[in-house]
Amino acid sequence: ETGVTQTPRHLVMGMTNKKSLKCEQHLGHNAMYWYKQSAKKPLELMFVYNFKEQTENNSVPSRFSPECPNSSHLFLHLHTLQPEDSALYLCASSLGTGFNEQFFGPGTRLTVL
Amino acid sequence: DAKTTQPNSMESNEEEPVHLPCNHSTISGTDYIHWYRQLPSQGPEYVIHGLTSNVNNRMASLAIAEDRKSSTLILHRATLRDAAVYYCILRGRLYSGAGSYQLTFGKGTKLSVIP
Numbered sequence: 410e411t412g413v414t415q416t417p418r419h420l421v422m423g424m425t426n427k428k429s430l431k432c433e434q435h436l437g438h439n440a441m442y443w444y445k446q447s448a449k450k451p452l453e454l455m456f457v458y459n460f461k462e463q464t465e466n467n468s469v470p471s472r473f474s475p476e477c478p479n480s481s482h483l484f485l486h487l488h489t490l491q492p493e494d495s496a497l498y499l500c501a502s503s504l505g506t507g508f509n510e511q512f513f514g515p516g517t518r519l520t521v522l
Numbered sequence: 523d524a525k526t527t528q529p530n531s532m533e534s535n536e537e538e539p540v541h542l543p544c545n546h547s548t549i550s551g552t553d554y555i556h557w558y559r560q561l562p563s564q565g566p567e568y569v570i571h572g573l574t575s576n577v578n579n580r581m582a583s584l585a586i587a588e589d590r591k592s593s594t595l596i597l598h599r600a601t602l603r604d605a606a607v608y609y610c611i612l613r614g615r616l617y618s619g620a621g622s623y624q625l626t627f628g629k630g631t632k633l634s635v636i637p
Contacts, residue, residue: 411565452566452609452627465624499565511625513565 412436413514415500421520422490430485430517432500440506441483443475446497446516458483459506490521526610531632534600542595542631544610549590554613556625557584557595559606566609566627569595605635 413434422428432441443455457465458477472494474486483500497518501511527545534540546555557569570577570584572593577584583596597604609630 411567413565451629454624454626457624501565510568510571511566513567515563516565 411512411514413500413502413512415498415514415517417517418515419518419520421522422487423522424490424492426490427486427488429487430498430500430519432483432485432514434481434500434502434512434514436502436512438502438504438512439480440503441477441480442501442503442511443483443485444499444501444513446499448496452499456485457506464506487519490519492521495519495521525626526612526628528608528610528628528631530629531634533634533636534597534604535636536602537599540597540600540604540633542597542608542610542633543592544594545592546610546612547591549612555584555586555590555593556611556613557582558609558611558625558627559604560609560630561603561606569608571613600633600635602635602637605633607632 416431420428439460441458445453445455454467455469456463456475461477461480472489476484476486497516499516500514503511554571554573556571558566559569560566570579570582572584572586574586576586585594585596607630609627611625611627613625
């Protein structure tokens with residue numbers, strides 16, 4: 410238990426669906442991250458939020474839309490995804506973006522049909 | 523970005539020490555060396571980090587070469603719970619964000635522990 414929770418743990422969606430992934434941390438951290446882990450590929454950083462403000466978008470397609478209403482919650486809104494978007498989506502948090510240790514959630518396993 | 527090179531896989535017997543190597547010949551003077559591990563069906567977990575000096579914590583030790591071009595993560599007594607993919611990462615700065623750092627994960631080393 411890392412203090413970072415993600416829901417749902419598994420999600421199957423069609424290409425025309427709209428869904429959202431949720432991440433919550435109870436660690437008092439100010440920075441939150443979305444990563445994507447595809448099969449046989451390294452973890453890829455998608456978005457970084459610091460004090461609710463997005464500080465990084467690593468060339469992520471617009472069909473992925475992040476939202477950070479407060480420092481404890483992070484969402485990833487999904488719409489018109491492609492099968493190649495199927496992956497494990499991981500959320501992480503840290504005290505600040507300049508701090509060394511990131512705490513990861515268990516991830517959401519997403520399958521796009 | 524500076525990259526790291528790790529063996530794809532390693533094996534260790536339970537209760538024996540494990541030395542996981544990492545090469546990072548293009549490391550810059552400001553890059554920290556981080557190690558994370560990912561157990562099956564879990565997110566990555568922080569293990570240890572260092573800059574120049576060797577580091578010890580409750581999980582592991584990190585030995586950094588004098589020229590900083592390589593490092594070794596040392597698990598003193600491997601247990602079955604240590605079976606995971608171990609990532610050696612250089613923490614580089616994201617140039618577009620003030621004071622923000624990026625962890626760039628590679629493929630890591632898959633450690634198997636034999637009972």
